[in-house]
Amino acid sequence: MAVVVPLSDLRKGVCRLLGDWLQAATTTNITGTDKYIISTELDPYTEDDYFNSNWWVLLTSGNNAGVCRVIKGFSAANDRIEVYGANLAAETGAVTFELHRFDPAEIARVLNYAILETYPLLGVPVLAPNDHFEDWSQTTYPDYWRVNNVTAVKETGAANIHNGAASAKVTRAGADGYLYISTEIGTGAGKLPLDVYNALLALREQKVVFAKWVKATTALQARLAIYCGSDARTRYSKFHSGGGSFEYLDVEFNIPWDASEVSLRCEVITSDGAVYFDGAGQADKTLVGLIGYLSTVSAETDAMEINYEQSLGLQYWVAATLLQNRIMPISSESVSRYAGDSDRLMSKARQLLRAHRTPIPMYRMAHGWLGELESEG
Secondary structure: OOOEEEHHHHHHHHHHHOOOOEEEEOOEOOOOOOOEEEOHHHOOOOOOOOOOOOOEEEEOOHHHOOOEEEEEEEEOOOOEEEEOOOOOOOOOOOOEEEEEOOOHHHHHHHHHHHHHHHOOOOOOEEOOOOOOOOOOOOOOOOOOOEEEOEEEEEEOOHHHOOOOOOEEEEEEOOOOEEEEEEHHHOEOOOOEOHHHHHHHHOOOOOEEEEEEEEEOOOOOOEEEEEEOOOHHHEEEOOOOOOOOOEEEEEEEEEOOOOOOOOEEEEEEOOOOEEEEEEEOOHHHOOOOEEOOOOOOOOOOOOEEEOOHHHHHHHHHHHHHHHHHHOOOOOOHHHHHHHHHHHHHHHHHHHHHHHOOOOOOOHHHHHOOHHHHHHHHO
């Protein structure tokens, strides 16, 4: 399930990987007449100017929340940091702050850059178009969907709807068939909009879950399928029991990268009669794919729509990129250490992101990214 992870948590994860996470609270109120931040939590740092112009301080609460400054100097005897820039705003109580050797603004920029670099390895979860079968511009099939050897009508009777205002009533009469959405419908007038068609194509090389709430009165009559061009590349859900109430059916398939067709089907087979299909929807944590860019972040509360495991992969990626972008020290030994740390972090990022793989863009295949993933697998 996708959740939202705020910038503050993403930055914390990146900094922990870099050994760059120091957080404290002031023990003397900021006066508003100077540029000092004082905290006895800095007692362990006994060397003057331990924190210097290679460090940033980010205030995270109070009237100065969000203020980020380069450090001018540190007085160990007074547990006092002095920053560049204008005087800080006065505070009436303790406030929290973070100390970083990497600019927090640069961390946010690299996080936003990583959205593009890892797309579509990471993306925003979306449902199949018209998932709940609410929209019917035609009377014979729901928008974006089509029928094959069955008939379909919009059902609005409350007893035959699981959620929302409608379901699809699909009837078999003499031949097996299905309600479906597929790349085979094509694009153009009377077909699929280009964005929907491209979204279906982008399901290739993804783990796809297709789910519906289904109501049937005959056993072995109703099921779901993901069809990818041949019987060997088809996966089915279990059958509805035929008990006459709504049951949750789902099917999962890792779509082949070279699938000639991507089709999601609501099948009615073996027995004539009507079956009702309704969307699973986000309320049931069921997705069709991972399509779309994650949200960018700038403010502390801005968030990306990723789960915990995915956020770890992103944090490793960002940490490795920050090391790659850092101005290398002069000594060859230090250069080797930075490069080694960067490679280690990037390798871990690929390992984590591979667990959530989605299609790799063609430009990435040309640059060897897919080969790197496969060779590490």
